[in-house]
Amino acid sequence: MNEQTTHNLYAYAFLDGTPDRFPEGFRQTLQGxxxxxxxxxxxxxxxxxxxxxxxELLVRAVVNHDRVIRExxxxxxxxxxxxxxxxxxxxxxxxxxxxxxxxxxxxxxQLRGKAEGVLRLVPLAYTATNPLPEAxxxxxxxxxxxxxxxxxxxxxxxxxxxxxxxxAIARQYPDIFLGEPREDGVxxxxxxxxxxxxxxxxxxxxxxxxxCPSWELSLEVPLPPYHFV
Numbered sequence: 001m002n003e004q005t006t007h008n009l010y011a012y013a014f015l016d017g018t019p020d021r022f023p024e025g026f027r028q029t030l031q032g033x034x035x036x037x038x039x040x041x042x043x044x045x046x047x048x049x050x051x052x053x054x055x056e057l058l059v060r061a062v063v064n065h066d067r068v069i070r071e072x073x074x075x076x077x078x079x080x081x082x083x084x085x086x087x088x089x090x091x092x093x094x095x096x097x098x099x100x101x102x103x104x105x106x107x108x109x110q111l112r113g114k115a116e117g118v119l120r121l122v123p124l125a126y127t128a129t130n131p132l133p134e135a136x137x138x139x140x141x142x143x144x145x146x147x148x149x150x151x152x153x154x155x156x157x158x159x160x161x162x163x164x165x166x167x168a169i170a171r172q173y174p175d176i177f178l179g180e181p182r183e184d185g186v187x188x189x190x191x192x193x194x195x196x197x198x199x200x201x202x203x204x205x206x207x208x209x210x211x212c213p214s215w216e217l218s219l220e221v222p223l224p225p226y227h228f229v
Contacts, residue, residue: 009087010046012068013224014079014097015039016108023071026064033090035097038104041072042093048084073224077112079104080224107229111192115222117201119169119189119208121162122216126154154214161212162187168211172204177227190227198222 012030018039022030025043032039051057062083069080087093097104128147133139166189170176175192193201198221209217 008045008047009090009093010043010048011081011085011087011093012041012043012065013072013081014104014108015041015072015076016105017076019072019075021075023068025068026061030068033093033097035094036101036105038097038101038108040093040097041068042087046086048086069224073115077108077114078224079107079111079229080226111225111228113195114192114225114228115195115198116225116227117191117193117198117219117221118223119191119205120218120220121165121187121189121212122218123158123185123187124214124216126151158214161214165189165208165212165215168208175228179227192225192228193221195222 010025012025016037016039018032018034019041022032022041024030026046028043030041030043033042034040048061051061065083069078072078073080087096129150130143130147132143132147166176166178169189169191173191173193177190179188179190181187191201201219201221205217205219209215
C-alpha cells in the first residue's frame with residue numbers, strides 16, 4: 001500500500017466479501033478487487049496529484065472519500081483507508097491483499113457489529129468571578145494577581161476533569177483513543193462501541209457533561225472505525 005500521488009488505482013476501504021452496491025466515486029462508479037475473500041473498493045484512474053494543486057477539488061475529494069466510506073459502512077463492516085491511499089496497478093493491489101488477507105480478515109472479525117463514537121470536548125474559557133477595580137493602585141494589582149491565580153486553577157481543573165472523564169469512559173468502553181489537541185483547543189475521545197449503543201452513549205452524554213462543567217461536550221455515533229483499524 002502506498003500514498004504517493006503518482007499511483008492511479010485509488011482505494012477507499014477493505015471489506016470481507018463484496019458490497020451489495022458500489023457507491024459513486026469522485027468521477028465514476030466504484031469497483032471491487034477481491035483476493036482471498038477480501039475486497040478492496042477502488043476507483044481506477046483517479047489521479048490525486050492534480051487534485052492537490054486545486055484547493056476546491058482537494059476539499060471535494062476529501063469529502064467524497066469520507067462519504068464513500070460512510071455509505072459502505074452502512075452496508076457492512078469495513079477497514080477504512082486514509083485519504084490518498086493508492087496502488088500502482090491492479091497487480092500490486094492483488095499482491096498486497098494476498099499478503100495481508102489473513103490480518104485484514106482477523107481485524108474485520110474483531111470490528112464486526114461495532115462502530116466508532118467521537119466525543120468532542122470544547123474547553124470553556126475562564127470567566128472572572130469579579131470585575132477588576134479601576135486601573136492603577138494596589139487594589140487593582142492585587143485583584144489582577146488573584147484573577148491570574150484563579151485562571152491557572154481553572155485550567156488545572158479542566159485538565160483534571162478531562163482525565164477523570166477519560167478514565168470513567170474507559171471503565172465502560174475499554175477501546176478508547178484520545179486524539180491530539182487541535183489548534184482550536186478542541187479535544188476528541190474516540191470510542192469503539194457496539195453499533196446499537198448509540199442511544200446508550202447519548203444517555204451517558206448528560207452524565208459526562210455534569211462531570212465536566214468547564215467543557216462543552218458533543219457526541220457523534222455511529223461512525224466507521226477510522227481510529228481502530
